[in-house]
Every structure is written in structure tokens, then in C-alpha cells.
Amino acid sequence: MVFGWLRNRLKTVFEVTETRGVARRYFSLQVFDGAMVGVGLVFGLHLSGPHPFRVVAQTVVAVSIAMVISGWTGALISEKAEQEARIRRLELATLTALRNTLHTRVGSIAVLLVALVNALSPVVALLTVSLPYMITTLLGGETVYGLISSLAVTAALLLTAGAVVGRAAGINVLKTSGQMIGAGLAAAGLIILFETLF
Amino acid sequence: MSETRESVLITRLVLDVLKPHQPDIVEFSKRLAGVKGVRRVDSSVLEMDAETETVKLIIDGNDLDVEVIGETIKALGGAIHSVDATVVEKIERKR
Numbered sequence: 001m002v003f004g005w006l007r008n009r010l011k012t013v014f015e016v017t018e019t020r021g022v023a024r025r026y027f028s029l030q031v032f033d034g035a036m037v038g039v040g041l042v043f044g045l046h047l048s049g050p051h052p053f054r055v056v057a058q059t060v061v062a063v064s065i066a067m068v069i070s071g072w073t074g075a076l077i078s079e080k081a082e083q084e085a086r087i088r089r090l091e092l093a094t095l096t097a098l099r100n101t102l103h104t105r106v107g108s109i110a111v112l113l114v115a116l117v118n119a120l121s122p123v124v125a126l127l128t129v130s131l132p133y134m135i136t137t138l139l140g141g142e143t144v145y146g147l148i149s150s151l152a153v154t155a156a157l158l159l160t161a162g163a164v165v166g167r168a169a170g171i172n173v174l175k176t177s178g179q180m181i182g183a184g185l186a187a188a189g190l191i192i193l194f195e196t197l198f
Numbered sequence: 199m200s201e202t203r204e205s206v207l208i209t210r211l212v213l214d215v216l217k218p219h220q221p222d223i224v225e226f227s228k229r230l231a232g233v234k235g236v237r238r239v240d241s242s243v244l245e246m247d248a249e250t251e252t253v254k255l256i257i258d259g260n261d262l263d264v265e266v267i268g269e270t271i272k273a274l275g276g277a278i279h280s281v282d283a284t285v286v287e288k289i290e291r292k293r
Contacts, residue, residue, distance in 0.1 A: 016220040090218045093249035096277040102221065103275045 010113075016103060017083060017110035026118045028165040030071060032180060034122030035154050035161075036187050037063060038129025042150045043191045045133065046143050053138045060130045067122045075118035076111060083107040125161075129154045151188060158184045203291045208262040210285035213255040214244075217276035223253060226274055233270050235259045252279070 014020040041063060045056055087107060091098050098104055129150050136146025162177030169176075217226065227239040240256035253276075257267060268278055 012221065012225065015222075015225075018220070090249060090275065093247070094216055094218060094275065094277050096216075096272070096275070098275055101273050101275045103218065 012102075013106045013109050013113065016106045017086070019079070019110045019114055022079070022082075023114050023117045024165065024168050026075060026114060027121050028161060030118055030121035031125045031161040032158070032183070034067065034125030035129050035157055035184065037067065037122065038126040039151065039154055039184070039188055040191060041126070042130060042133045042147055043188075043195065046147045047195050050143055051137070053134070056130075056134055056137045060127070060134060064123045064126055067126060068119045071119035071122055072115050075115040079111045079114045083111055125157060128157055154184055154188075155181060201292070205289050205291065207260065207287050207289055208264065208284060209259060209287050210283070211255070211257045211262055211264065211267065211281065212283035213257065213267075213271075214279040214282055215253045215255055215271055215276045216250055216279055217253055217271075217274065218250055221274060223251075226253070226276070227255075229274055230255070230257065230267065230270055233263070233266055235261045235263055236267070254282075 014023065041059065045051055045059065051059075084107075087098050087103060090103060132149030132153055133143070133146035136143055136149065158180040159177045162180035163173045166173035166176035221229070223241045223243060227241045230236060230239045236257055236259040238256075238258040240258075242254050243251050244254050245252040264281075271278055
């Protein structure tokens with residue numbers, strides 16, 4: 001019952017503010033960004049290591065904090081401006097002040113929701129990718145296994161994210177998953193190439 | 199000897215409303231149906247524009263409160279262009 005009520009409220013917010021597509025785009029972009037940062041971070045830690053677990057965890061947390069603040073601030077500022085512009089456009093079209101109406105109320109909620117998606121998606125992806133490496137370091141195992149596990153998790157995450165985005169947008173799931181995985185592999189390849197050359 | 203009291207009640211309102219596309223007329227009508235005294239809302243889109251649509255609302259009820267209905271429409275982002283028709287009934291009640 002609570003879930004149904006929440007679902008209806010979210011539906012209204014996204015429909016009235018026309019932010020469903022925006023949130024979906026932010027999600028896919030940021031999951032990809034977070035996963036790529038995670039891959040870079042794990043590679044960097046592995047190549048410059050071995051590091052104790054404390055250093056690995058502190059690095060991951062520091063990058064996560066930076067990503068949350070970056071994602072939250074960027075989306076909040078840009079989406080607030082978008083919503084204000086939308087309200088002004090509607091006010092001009094209806095020749096009515098829309099202050100204290102459903103439009104302004106859900107507009108504020110939409111700004112927060114989109115900022116939340118933009119802030120949390122990359123961090124969840126980053127933590128998911130970094131977790132196997134962190135666990136390996138914590139258990140004192142060979143970090144190369146942690147690196148391989150992190151890369152496998154990245155591939156699975158990108159496949160899932162691609163499938164979710166493809167399904168939500170009503171386009172070929174295999175195509176979106178393939179594109180995401182391809183870009184991930186290209187990034188990993190370039191990192192290896194760069195680290196080998198220098 | 200019993201006394202009679204007369205009340206004049208609005209039982210139908212036909213409104214011409216300009217509203218943004220969202221919330222759509224389904225959600226718009228459902229919200230209006232939630233207003234006290236409203237029994238039925240019949241909505242039809244008369245005209246579509248890039249940002250707005252003109253909607254004809256036929257609202258039936260036992261005792262419609264025009265002010266509350268107007269406020270609800272405003273709260274949903276709409277503006278009443280005109281009241282095109284109304285049905286008012288006089289009810290006599292014995293005390």
C-alpha cells in the first residue's frame with residue numbers, strides 16, 4: 001500500500017516535471033562514469049601498490065565523497081534552472097502565476113530526486129567495482145585476483161546497466177549492453193596500454 | 199406547524215479550462231473528483247497547443263462549491279477561462 005502510494009507520487013512527479021528521461025539519462029551516464037572511475041582507481045591502486053587496506057578504503061571513500069558532491073551540486077544547479085525555465089514557459093503559455101501549484105511543488109521534489117540519482121548512481125557503481133579489490137586487500141590475498149574480480153564485476157555491472165537503460169528506453173537491450181561493455185573494455189585496454197608504456 | 203428551509207445548490211458546472219499538458223486529464227479529473235460535493239467529472243480536450251490544452255469540464259455533484267473547485271483547478275496549474283453553463287437546484291427542506 002505504501003509502495004503503491006509512493007509509486008503513484010513518483011509517477012506524478014516525473015510526468016508533471018518531464019524528468020523521467022532526465023533521471024534515466026543521468027543514471028546510465030553516472031553508473032558508467034562511476035564504473036570507469038572505479039576501474040581506473042583499482043588499476044591505479046594495483047599498479048602503485050601493494051597498499052594496506054586502510055589506504056585503499058580511504059582512497060575509495062575520498063573519491064566517493066568527491067563524486068557525491070560533484071553529482072549532487074551539478075544536477076541540483078542545472079535541474080533547478082531547468083525547472084524554473086519550465087515554470088516560466090508554462091506561466092507564459094497559460095498567462096497564470098503557477099506559484100504554490102502542483103507544478104512548483106513537484107518541481108522542487110523532481111530537482112532533489114534527479115540530484116539524488118546523479119549523486120548516488122556513480123558512488124554505488126564505484127563501490128560495487130572497488131569492493132572485490134577492497135575485500136582482497138582486507139583478507140591479505142593476491143591483489144591481482146582482486147583486480148580481476150573487480151574487472152569481472154565491472155563487466156557485469158555495465159551489462160546490467162545497459163540492459164536496464166535499454167529496457168526502460170524501449171530499445172535493443174543487447175545493443176545498449178554491448179555498447180557499455182565495449183566502452184568499458186576500451187577504457188580498460190587504454191589504461192593497461194598507458195601503464196605499460198610509462 | 200412545520201417550517202420549510204430553502205437552499206439553492208449548484209449541481210452542474212460546465213467550465214472551459216486552459217491547463218498545461220501535465221497533469222493529464224485523467225489525473226486532473228481524478229483530483230477534481232476528490233473535491234467535496236463532486237460526484238462526477240466529464241472531461242474532454244477541445245484544443246491542443248505546444249504547452250497547453252483547452253479542456254471542457256462538466257462537473258456534477260450534489261452541492262458544488264465553485265470557489266473550492268476553482269482553487270483546485272488553479273492548484274493543478276489550470277485557469278478557468280469561462281463558466282459556460284450551470285445547473286442550480288432549489289431544495290426545500292422541512293425543519
